Amino acid sequence: MYKRVEDRIRKALRHHIHERYKTDVPVVTERPPKSSMGEVASPLCFELAKRLKKPPRALAQEIANSLKPIEGVARVEVAGGGYLNLFFDRPAFFRAACEEAGRGAAAEPAPNAPKTMVEHTSVNPNKAAHIGHLRNAVLGDTFARLLRYSGRRVEVQNYIDNTGVQVADVVLGFLRLEPKSLDQVRALAAAPKFDYVCWDLYTRVTQWLAEDKSRLDFRSQTLKDIEEGHGDAANMAEIVSTAIVHCHLRTLDRLGIDYDLLSRESEILRLKFWDAAFELLKQRGAIQLAGSGKNAGCWVMQLPSDKETPAEGEEEPTELAEAKIIVRSNGTVTYVGKDIAYHLWKFGLLERDFHYRRFHKHPDGHEAWSTDAESDDPGAPKFGHATEVFNVIDSRQAYPQQVVVAGLRALGHAGEADSLKHFSYNVVALTPRCARELGYEIPPEDAKKPYIEVSGRKGQGVKADDLIDRLITSAQTETEKRHPELAGTPGFHETVNAVAIGALRYFLLRFTRSTVIAFDFEDALSFEGETGPYVQYAVVRVNGIVRKGEGRLNDTDAANLLRIESGEIDVMKYMAAPAGDDLWELVVLAGSLDARVEAALAGQEPAFLARYAFELAQAFNVFYHKHHILSEEDAEKRALLLRLTSLVREQLVAALGLLGIKAPEKM
RNA sequence: GCGCCCGUAGCUCAGUGGAUUAGAGCGUCUGCCUUCUAAGCAGAGGGUCGCAGGUUCGAAUCCUGCCGGGCGCGCCA
CATH class of the missing domain: 1.10.730.10 (Isoleucyl-tRNA Synthetase; Domain 1)
Known part of the structure; x- marks a missing residue:
């Protein structure tokens, strides 16, 4: 209710100043520090005073005397050096507030209303979720609730990187370290706490790889198999990642967090989203094939330099320093490239779509869908085609997020680029005391740090x-x-x-x-x-x-x-x-x-x-x-x-x- | 090196151009349960708002420089 009265006041002040002084100043309003100063105050006379070269207090007095009555406002006073203080009609506000509270949230949006998409959670499906992931999910879920409350149509997505290195590492662990057969893994995956099993295995694999760098070749091969979708590695990746996603959803259900769609990277690969995006990027000249230099053979995107163009020709523009590799010289696409393709889809700019299947029923009955490469459930809602996108991603990923935005802009989608928002937040860390309590060994150089990072790779964190x-x-x-x-x-x-x-x-x-x-x-x-x-x-x-x-x-x-x-x-x-x-x-x-x-x-x-x-x-x-x-x-x-x-x-x-x-x- | 974020009470954090005493929680100390649930309330104590300049009628808040801390800058994701 407060906002409604405040909006009326702003509108009335703007109108009044425009009429009376034939000028426009920003009408800022604020909450005065004490109720004896009213409910809404405006310092706008200070700004107006500069323009009109008149004392602010006199202007405030003039405005207070001449302002027409505003609904819900009982009186206007001048205070301090030239503040306008507005006092609400108390009984009217009380009645209106009661009436408004009884009505509740904004009306349901129309089925074809502009859609706001929120991507959050997006935990790698290779281990149990930890406290850092919870911050992401809770922020995203709460923000989505706020958007819905304000009457917007919202679609919540959870990106599942089921074909990435993190999953590959756990698969590698099952294949080489344990080793376990496909059936054994399937049995394990069906048992409770599979995410905890993988948490430990992932840590062991990380160590195992660090002990002997030549083992990284195994990982590359595993990753390639998974991406291309063949062999035991690919089957195991599917079993592991799907089981872990179910673990994550069960965990997040405990917090009352729902999703509309789980978008899986495997579908982005199988359904050739990247190929389509690649063509667009090449056609529009958004990426260039680097012929020489350290990026030779790579397709790179030139980021708009944030520095001013160097004046009067000295200093060679440091050309490739600003370039971001999108396609490697071996022809494989980087994560950012896939993300550009995914975001083109989010905005309905890619002429491809996923197939969909039902995946999980939340305790409140809400159905979470998953993308799928083949089967198509006719009951699937129409996903994607957002007009506004919020990506809840920690602040360390600000740079790749900028690249995605730059990609959209380079493709000529300036509006979409502006509507893609990195909902950035800082990480959750452990106090040194907490890390010790959990039994983690803290290297001496970390001991005096204010906090210890949470690391899934090191198995360090609160599950x-x-x-x-x-x-x-x-x-x-x-x-x-x-x-x-x-x-x-x-x-x-x-x-x-x-x-x-x-x-x-x-x-x-x-x-x-x-x-x-x-x-x-x-x-x-x-x-x-x-x-x-x-x-x-x-x-x-x-x-x-x-x-x-x-x-x-x-x-x-x-x-x-x-x-x-x-x-x-x-x-x-x-x-x-x-x-x-x-x-x-x-x-x-x-x-x-x-x-x-x-x-x-x-x-x-x-x-x-x-x-x-x-x-x-x-x-x-x-x-x-x-x-x-x-x-x-x-x-x-x-x-x-x-x-x-x-x-x-x-x-x-x-x-x-x-x-x-x-x-x-x-x- | 470049970029982003941070530095406010013993601790954890709000406040990021405006109005006497810069707020809250925790912790410490003192009171308050025969009256609607004490997971609470009242009070006390605790601050050179990192430092130094500058802009302004006015700076914790804006600008510049410095100090201290975190993060990012990869043919990883």
Whole structure:
């Protein structure tokens, strides 16, 4: 609701300034630091003052005096050196916020509405998922929820690199190190914890390869077999990667993360996506065959230099230094090349399509599809053809992502290039203490580092399932300790799960994207302070009030609630400044979900929403301690407190839902 | 060497042009459960916003330089 009023204010100010001063200045608005300064403020008079060469305060006064009434705004004041402070109509805002919260998310998008694609997770299918992968998946999933909430049509993809070196390494391990037959591997793959088996094997293979470099030839051969799809290696790669993908999906199901489509690299190869892309790239001159120099025989893409063109002819342009190899001199395509082809498909720019089959049913019933080389399920939705793409990929891959964007641009698809967004985030690392706790040997040169990198290759990291198990155990212990009466009641298991997942998702979301998360069990296992369970607990408190209220409240209370919503009760009595400021501030915060969702989307920063949920829970807890709701003697005020309480619950539940966190009835 | 990110309270992090005292959580100390769940609340203590210049009516926030840390720059993915 806040955003709607703010938008009206911006529009009115822009219009007014244009009319009155025949000029346009950026109409920026912000939240004043104190509620005594109103709900929306604008420093625009400072900018206007420069243009008109008039004192800002005088301009602000003029505008305040001449501005026409704005719906939802009670008054305008001038403050400081020339701020415009706008004060909301408190009762109107409260009623509108309640009404809006009742409506919920934006309407369903039309089936042919522009599509936003989010690619996330994309874990190599050769080992168990670890904490770093969870950050990716939780960020991507939350961002997708935000996009959907705002009314966009969203398609979530998970890229499966089932023909890459990482899978090849594990296959190599089964073929050479173990060794195991195809049937033995098939049996292993069907057993539980196959991802853990591969986790260890992958580490061993890495060591084995490091011990004797000549073994790298085995790997090259294995990789080639897999890419070309023949022999035991290819069959084994299919078995291993498919089984591991199922492991990953089971893990991510525990966090409530769904996918629409798993796009597999093997199909990009089999269905010749690259060949089609290669032709386009050559035709448009987006890539060149290097005739000489260190890249001789390679097809390279010239990246637009970020330096200015060197002035007045000195300094040879360092030509090939900026070139990125797309096709190697042996004719094979690099990862980036395949990625360009894949992204052409994402935008519907490639005249090829995958075949599709049903792959996995999520616990909520949602169907995840997989690409397929042959079979085609007629029930498959129409995938691809996005107008906007977000790739959730860690910040270390910024460069290859730029190459893909440059590729699209070089092909003449400037609009698509602009619509391809690298949703970049920093990695999860381990604190040295945590690494030691896990029993990893830390080389002395790493010991004084602030954090130790997570490495699937070294087998160094916190496995996702282990962490979730630990959180569940801990959540159960804590719940039984704090509220023994809940133990063993129906739904107890679900509650414990919700608390564990709430703690985990919140932990991963509270950091902004550019922050390296130095993982530590102590922080991640916390249920107090700025955590998911803190927010869940606020909802549980409201639930308690509602339950108790059902037994205590009478018909008059029910009638009063209706009179609150219709505006018959003058809520201004309780919300007027200064005595009513504390209630009013909670109302504003509860009514600010729309603004925070908007900010989280605009900044591509789910952390903004996590913070909002916490702030609202915190504000509610203060309110809860200050006002005893059910025993409030003034019946009209009691109705107001009750309505406000349920508004807070609606918004908290909505915010938690966007964060992928469930709100239990009790905990 | 070039590029990107980071440096804010003992610790972990928000804030990245604007408004007296720069915020939150954790940790420390002091209070508060016979009243709607104490996974909570109230209070105390804790800061040369890495350093030095500059722009501005105004800088943690913008610019330049320096110091310290991380990452990237491959015929790997």
